[in-house]
Amino acid sequence: MGELIRLEGIVKSFDDTNVLNGIDLSVDENEFVTLLGPSGCGKTTTLRIIAGFEKPDQGRVYFEGKDITDLPANQRPVNTVFQNYALFPHMTVGENIAFSLRVRNKSEDEIKKKVADALKLVNLKGFENRRIDQLSGGQQQRIAMARAIVNEPRVLLLDEPLGALDLKLRQEMEYELVRLKKELGITFIYITHDQEEALTMSDKVVVMNEGYIQQEGTPQEIYDEPVNAFVADFIGDSNIVSGEMVDEKVVRIDGVDYPCIDGTKEGFPPRRRVDVVIRPEDIDIVPYGEGLWNGTIVSKLFIGVHYEMLVQSEHGKIEWLLQNYDQHDVGEKIGMYVDPENIQIMHKPKSEAESAMELDI
Amino acid sequence: MIAKKTYSIPFIIWIVAGTVIPLASIAYYGFTTRDGGFTFSNITAIFRGDHLQALGLSLSLAIISTVICLLLAFPMAMVLRESKYGKQGFLIFVIILPMWMNFLLRTMAWQVLLERQGVINALITAVGLPRQEIMNTPGAIVLGMVYDFLPFMILPIYNTVSKIDNHLIEAAYDLGATKSKVYTKVILPLSVPGIVSGITMVFIPALTTFVISNMLGGGKINLIGNIIEQEFTINSNWYLGSGLSLVMMVFIILSMLMLQKFDKTGGENLI
Amino acid sequence: MLFLYLPILTLIVLSFNETKSMSVWGGFSLKWYEELFHSRLMMGAIVNTFSIAILAALIATVVGTMAVLGMAAMKPRTQNILLGFNNIPMLNADIVTGIALMLFFLMLGAPRGYMTILFSHATFCIPYVILSVRPRVNKNTDRLFEAALDLGASERYAFRKIVLPELKPGIMSGFLLSFTMSVDDFIITYFTRGAGINTISTLIYSEVKIGIRPSLFALSSIIFVVALVVLLAVNIRNDRIEKAEMIRPAL
Numbered sequence: 001m002g003e004l005i006r007l008e009g010i011v012k013s014f015d016d017t018n019v020l021n022g023i024d025l026s027v028d029e030n031e032f033v034t035l036l037g038p039s040g041c042g043k044t045t046t047l048r049i050i051a052g053f054e055k056p057d058q059g060r061v062y063f064e065g066k067d068i069t070d071l072p073a074n075q076r077p078v079n080t081v082f083q084n085y086a087l088f089p090h091m092t093v094g095e096n097i098a099f100s101l102r103v104r105n106k107s108e109d110e111i112k113k114k115v116a117d118a119l120k121l122v123n124l125k126g127f128e129n130r131r132i133d134q135l136s137g138g139q140q141q142r143i144a145m146a147r148a149i150v151n152e153p154r155v156l157l158l159d160e161p162l163g164a165l166d167l168k169l170r171q172e173m174e175y176e177l178v179r180l181k182k183e184l185g186i187t188f189i190y191i192t193h194d195q196e197e198a199l200t201m202s203d204k205v206v207v208m209n210e211g212y213i214q215q216e217g218t219p220q221e222i223y224d225e226p227v228n229a230f231v232a233d234f235i236g237d238s239n240i241v242s243g244e245m246v247d248e249k250v251v252r253i254d255g256v257d258y259p260c261i262d263g264t265k266e267g268f269p270p271r272r273r274v275d276v277v278i279r280p281e282d283i284d285i286v287p288y289g290e291g292l293w294n295g296t297i298v299s300k301l302f303i304g305v306h307y308e309m310l311v312q313s314e315h316g317k318i319e320w321l322l323q324n325y326d327q328h329d330v331g332e333k334i335g336m337y338v339d340p341e342n343i344q345i346m347h348k349p350k351s352e353a354e355s356a357m358e359l360d361i
Numbered sequence: 362m363i364a365k366k367t368y369s370i371p372f373i374i375w376i377v378a379g380t381v382i383p384l385a386s387i388a389y390y391g392f393t394t395r396d397g398g399f400t401f402s403n404i405t406a407i408f409r410g411d412h413l414q415a416l417g418l419s420l421s422l423a424i425i426s427t428v429i430c431l432l433l434a435f436p437m438a439m440v441l442r443e444s445k446y447g448k449q450g451f452l453i454f455v456i457i458l459p460m461w462m463n464f465l466l467r468t469m470a471w472q473v474l475l476e477r478q479g480v481i482n483a484l485i486t487a488v489g490l491p492r493q494e495i496m497n498t499p500g501a502i503v504l505g506m507v508y509d510f511l512p513f514m515i516l517p518i519y520n521t522v523s524k525i526d527n528h529l530i531e532a533a534y535d536l537g538a539t540k541s542k543v544y545t546k547v548i549l550p551l552s553v554p555g556i557v558s559g560i561t562m563v564f565i566p567a568l569t570t571f572v573i574s575n576m577l578g579g580g581k582i583n584l585i586g587n588i589i590e591q592e593f594t595i596n597s598n599w600y601l602g603s604g605l606s607l608v609m610m611v612f613i614i615l616s617m618l619m620l621q622k623f624d625k626t627g628g629e630n631l632i
Numbered sequence: 633m634l635f636l637y638l639p640i641l642t643l644i645v646l647s648f649n650e651t652k653s654m655s656v657w658g659g660f661s662l663k664w665y666e667e668l669f670h671s672r673l674m675m676g677a678i679v680n681t682f683s684i685a686i687l688a689a690l691i692a693t694v695v696g697t698m699a700v701l702g703m704a705a706m707k708p709r710t711q712n713i714l715l716g717f718n719n720i721p722m723l724n725a726d727i728v729t730g731i732a733l734m735l736f737f738l739m740l741g742a743p744r745g746y747m748t749i750l751f752s753h754a755t756f757c758i759p760y761v762i763l764s765v766r767p768r769v770n771k772n773t774d775r776l777f778e779a780a781l782d783l784g785a786s787e788r789y790a791f792r793k794i795v796l797p798e799l800k801p802g803i804m805s806g807f808l809l810s811f812t813m814s815v816d817d818f819i820i821t822y823f824t825r826g827a828g829i830n831t832i833s834t835l836i837y838s839e840v841k842i843g844i845r846p847s848l849f850a851l852s853s854i855i856f857v858v859a860l861v862v863l864l865a866v867n868i869r870n871d872r873i874e875k876a877e878m879i880r881p882a883l
Binding site: 366372378382386450462464466469471474478483511561566568571572589602603606609 | 635636637638639640643653656694695698699701702703704706714717718720721723724725726727728729731732733734735736738751752754755758762812816818823832833836837840841844848849851855856859860862863867
């Protein structure tokens with residue numbers, strides 16, 4: 001798989017507000033890349049720059065090695081599924097899908113066939129003559145997909161396409177999108193603030209915040225080895241606590257020393273202040289006194305498959321979040337154990353300039 | 362971006378030529394003598410007895426008409442709000458239809474009714490009562506104003522009251538409010554924007570009219586509008602006419618400022 | 633109801649009255665209608681009224697729609713200043729607008745006549761177009777425009793096929809509003825017209841000043857019937873649209 005799209009040093013600001021502070025990103029052919037981040041992190045602007053709706057202040061956009069920074073949107077081999085679909089309200093479903101074909105003066109026979117094929121692909125066969133306002137939200141979403149893919153773009157850009165749908169429909173559409181991508185065999189660049197969507201569908205997740213890329217990697221890497229507290233906090237529930245290295249492989253949290261096997265190659269020198277992430281499902285409950293540390297359960301919630309508990313540590317002020325399948329009562333004294341490989345050590349967040357430097361690593 | 366800023370240029374030129382310069386020329390003439398010198402006399406001319414009287418009469422007739430329109434329009438708007446869908450359409454239709462008649466003809470109709478030899482007097486004398494002089498009185502002018510401008514009060518008020526969420530009213534009743542409390546504490550405050558634009562749309566034309574007073578006042582009752590009109594059309598004294606217009610504009614602006622105090626949205630919902 | 637319609641009904645009845653009296657019924661006659669249709673003055677005024685209304689509404693629609701599109705590219709502050717100026721002719725008393733324009737034409741030395749009326753009418757119609765088109769130019773229109781570009785359309789094509797149809801209801805209502813405002817106007821026309829030219833309104837005014845003639849009653853009846861028919865037609869169309877909207881979700 002070769003590189004298809006490359007962003008180099010993209011900087012963009014609106015009215016003196018910096019939205020993108022130097023984005024470098026590479027997207028391979030046939031990859032499902034998700035830009036993940038909270039609103040205002042710059043993910044939508046990045047997408048709009050790829051689509052050609054915005055010009056970057058600095059930096060270049062390459063497509064198959066060709067500089068397309070100045071190419072207008074209507075000449076780029078990419079199509080977009082817009083956030084609220086942007087279906088043309090005065091046209092029928094068929095006319096909407098046919099739009100990009102009509103623009104290119106395709107024959108009516110070809111248009112008819114391609115529209116029917118596209119509708120079949122999104123499981124809405126025979127919807128050609130419906131009006132847009134006769135469709136449900138989920139159907140509109142599918143039509144927006146059909147309209148964007150009918151002209152066989154090399155890249156499909158999806159701007160929070162599932163944001164307006166309810167939970168059940170959203171989960172259904174996630175499978176649908178993965179299926180579509182397999183059938184089309186094209187590149188997807190997907191934008192969302194929903195970490196579950198990102199982890200479920202993507203080949204690569206790019207976590208963004210405040211106009212910087214915080215981390216990129218496979219969903220597994222992002223989840224298991226977040227590089228900083230922001231990523232850890234944004235991806236799933238976690239316990240993020242301050243710690244200090246006492247030795248290469250020993251971290252002191254709240255006055256207690258823990259062994260740790262950290263995946264970071266560079267390692268951490270002793271006496272360095274660090275952030276420590278422990279996922280709530282990685283904390284095992286053991287009999288009192290037999291774990292790494294002890295605590296008292298202060299609250300308990302049943303949330304479907306498992307219980308979520310807050311445990312007040314005996315050693316310091318930390319309140320740990322635990323997820324466990326077994327039932328324990330509030331007030332119970334327990335011991336807690338974490339497998340050393342599940343203790344993730346991260347750099348403390350730095351100043352903005354320093355975190356910008358970090359992007360080069 | 363769909364368009365460029367330059368698309369607005371014809372509009373800006375039109376504003377300058379059609380609004381800014383013409384208004385500036387009123388100001389210029391208002392402060393100028395016939396020989397081109399600077400003067401305040403066109404402004405202070407408002408204190409001349411006949412001018413002051415006309416202004417006073419204009420203000421009082423405009424206020425009376427506005428109040429009558431408001432008292433008639435609010436209940437009508439409420440009736441409209443509460444009537445059923447099909448009937449509502451019919452009622453709005455009934456209110457709008459006379460607005461489509463030329464207002465000169467509508468005013469003329471009252472002239473026909475109120476005339477000494479007119480329909481109403483014919484009815485009165487038919488039952489043996491003496492002829493009444495209804496025409497050429499301030500009362501006739503108020504009647505004409507109310508008749509001509511009432512729809513402009515009903516429609517904006519109806520527009521706002523029809524948008525009041527029924528749940529708000531139900532909530533007020535649910536919380537123990539009486540019917541009168543619901544009206545004074547919920548419906549009335551929420552209809553303020555409509556009332557304000559209704560008042561603007563009635564008060565300003567009523568204050569500045571010269572047509573209604575001419576037709577129903579028989580040329581005997583002068584409002585400030587008549588005085589200004591005569592300066593321009595009969596006496597050709599544009600300087601005095603402009604000066605008096607400036608004074609009248611002060612009253613227009615004052616009334617708008619007062620109304621805006623009640624409602625921050627101002628003239629935005631005039632339509 | 634009675635208050636609203638009694639005067640109009642009186643006019644209609646009197647328009648068929650054989651005698652000139654306003655209170656005595658002298659038998660049925662159509663002679664006042666005949667007189668109306670044979671009046672050259674009146675026919676000229678009708679032509680003037682409608683040609684001015686159509687032209688003024690057209691000019692206002694083009695200038696106003698362009699203005700709205702241009703404003704969308706401006707900063708909110710600039711937009712608000714322009715809208716403030718836009719509101720002036722709408723909020724100002726007609727008599728002030730009328731004499732202001734009259735003085736402007738006098739200063740220019742422009743002969744007052746058809747063109748000055750047309751210019752003045754366009755001036756007070758533009759604000760209505762802007763206020764009815766502006767709500768239609770928003771983020772959503774921007775997004776539809778971008779979607780069209782994204783699908784390969786040129787800017788012209790996207791504007792013609794996507795943006796204009798989106799603006800169409802606003803443009804239409806702006807045009808119709810302008811047209812009716814122009815037909816209905818008396819005061820501004822009164823000050824900006826020249827000696828030899830009349831619209832329906834100014835003609836009525838000068839005739840009423842001389843003395844009410846029953847042919848004016850005939851004119852009232854005709855206008856009333858035309859208004860009734862037009863409004864009924866519009867209303868029925870509205871009802872159909874509303875009905876369609878009510879049925880659609882049920883499908």
